[in-house]
Amino acid sequence: MYAVIKTGGKQYKVAAGEKLKVEQIPADIGSELTIDQVLAVGAGDTIKFGAPLVEGAKVLVKVVSHGRHDKVRIFKMRRRKHYQKRQGHRQNYTELEILSING
Template identity: 85%
Template sequence: MYAVIKTGGKQYKVAAGQKLKIEQIPADIGSEITIDQVLAVGAGDTLKVGAPLVAGATVVATVVAHGRHDKVTIFKMRRRKHYQKHQGHRQNYTELHIVSING
């Protein structure tokens, strides 16, 4: 069984037992969270698609860790203009372990 969830402005296809890094959410490590924004639920060849959400479908996950992704380097340059700009960014994330899909 799998589900398509929406969190942090992005959509993820998840299955039970999977680990997933999403945008950071305010939750303690070890706590269980329930994601109720489920866009689709599928099992085998059957697929239930919501309009826009599947009614009554939830995904239960456990917060494993919080962290920061690798640095993304931004480099801007205008040739022959003596302009160079260096910038870096590290995005925060929350790692989840998907426990179950109900729906």
């Protein structure tokens, strides 16, 4: 069984037992959360789509860790204008483990 969930402005296809890195969620490590923004639920050949959300569908997740992604380097340059700008960014994430899908 799998589900398509929405969190942090992005959509993810998840199945039970998977680990997933999403945008940072303010929750303690080891706590269990319920994600109720489920866009689709599927099992084998049957798929149930929501309009926009599936009624009564929930995904139970456990917070495994918090961290920061690798640095993304931004470099801007205008040729022949003596202009160079360097910048970096590291995005925070929360790693989740999918425990069960109800729907």
